[in-house]
Amino acid sequence: MxxxxxxxxxxxxxxxxxxxxxxxxxxxxxTIVDAQVHLWKAESEDWKWVPGMKPQMPEPFTIEKLVPLMDQAGVDRVVVVPPSWPGDRNDYALEAARRHPDRFAVMGRIPLKNPQAAALLPKWREQPGMLGVRLTFLGPAQAWLTDGTPDWFWPAAEKADLPVMFLTDGQNVRLADVAERHPRLQLIADHMGIGGNTPREGRIADAVSQTVSLAKYPNVSVKLSAAPNYSSEAYPFRDFTPHIKRLFDAYGPKRCYWGSDMTNGFDKATYKQRITHFSEELSFLSEQDKDWVMGKSILERLRWG
The missing domain is CATH 1.20.5 (Single alpha-helices involved in coiled-coils or other helix-helix interfaces)
Structure with missing residues (x-):
């Protein structure tokens, strides 16, 4: 010896x-790319919020707040996902992309209950900084998964070649038929399939299982995002390691994306901890895997050059 x-x-x-x-x-x-951050400014006469809806934090989370946090944590780019409380508007997110075109791009909201909005999709990406669409099926909008509300949207988005991020309340299995019927439509499952009341009802494992079941469709991928927000443990959130590994094993590095969703659990972890959770604490990820999951794969999927 x-x-x-x-x-x-x-x-x-x-x-x-x-x-x-x-x-x-x-x-x-x-290259580190955060696949989800919400941005919003204070409510005002010309920027009203939906009545009864509350933001995730008491203070606005603005462009001016996010850029220094990115610099400190070493985040190169962020996909801005407009939050739901200002309604179906994308103007502030697009302002971020306009002011920092090398750092921000947008997955925009669309009025899903209005089929006439289909006319917007062919030129959707002509808006500077706009990459695709994000749909939210939470609260009363859960009913849209079964009542036919988005039926007009899926073929229109597929025809327009727009990637679509979607969030459900642990109901991702409802998207299996959509993935099968629209094989050219790129569907991105948000937050591992966990949202809404899923954690409070103890349905995290079931939600992850539903998302795993969609991996057989080549046009479905997954954001391994928001783990600190849903974890019942402190950093490094080891209760979520099995869920993350299970999804990674099902989808592979080129169909998995790291994301912070930091405003939904801002005090659970620093921005740097949300990064080191993936870059240092998940031993099943090789360095090459991390290159894909933490940046390359989302850039490729969204065609963000």
Missing amino acids: LSRRQFVASPLAAGVALASQAVTAQSARR
């Missing part, structure tokens, strides 16, 4: 040191 002094001087030690340096260098070069 080598002594400590002999090991330090040995070729093996030199190899270990070089490997460690290579991993560090790769991490330093990694």
Whole structure:
């Protein structure tokens, strides 16, 4: 057995040191893209919120707040997902993309109850910074999954070649028929399939199982986002490691995306911790896997060059 002094001087030690340096260098070069952050400004006469809806934080989460947080944490780009409380409007998110085109892009909201909105989709990506659409099926909108409300949207979005992010209250299995009938429609399951009352009702494992069941469709991918928000533990949120690994094993690195969704659980973890949770704490991810999951895959899926 080598002594400590002999090991330090040995070729093996030199190899270990070089490997460690290579991993560090790769991490330093990694492009980090947050697949979801909400931005909103204060309510005003010309920027009213939907009556009865409340924001995730008492203070607005503005462009001016987010950019320094990105710089401090080492986040290169963010996909801005407009929140629901200002209604189906995308103007502030598009303002972020206009002001910082190299750092922000948008998955916009659309009035799903208005089939005439289909006329907007062919030119949807002509809005500077707009990459696709985000749909939310929570609260009363859960009924839309079964009442036919979005039936007009799926073929129109497929024809327009628009990627679609969707969030359900642990009801992702409802999208299986959509994925099968519209194979060219890129569907992105938000937050591992967890949303709304899913955590409070103890349905996290079932929600993840439903999302895993969609992996057989090549046009479905998943955001491994918001784990700190739903975890019952402190950093590094080890109760969620099995869920993340199960989804990663089902979808693979090119169909999984890291995302913070930080405003939904701002005090649960710092921005840096949300990154190191993936870059340092998930041992089943190789360095190459991390390159894809933490940036390359979402850029490729959304065609954000």
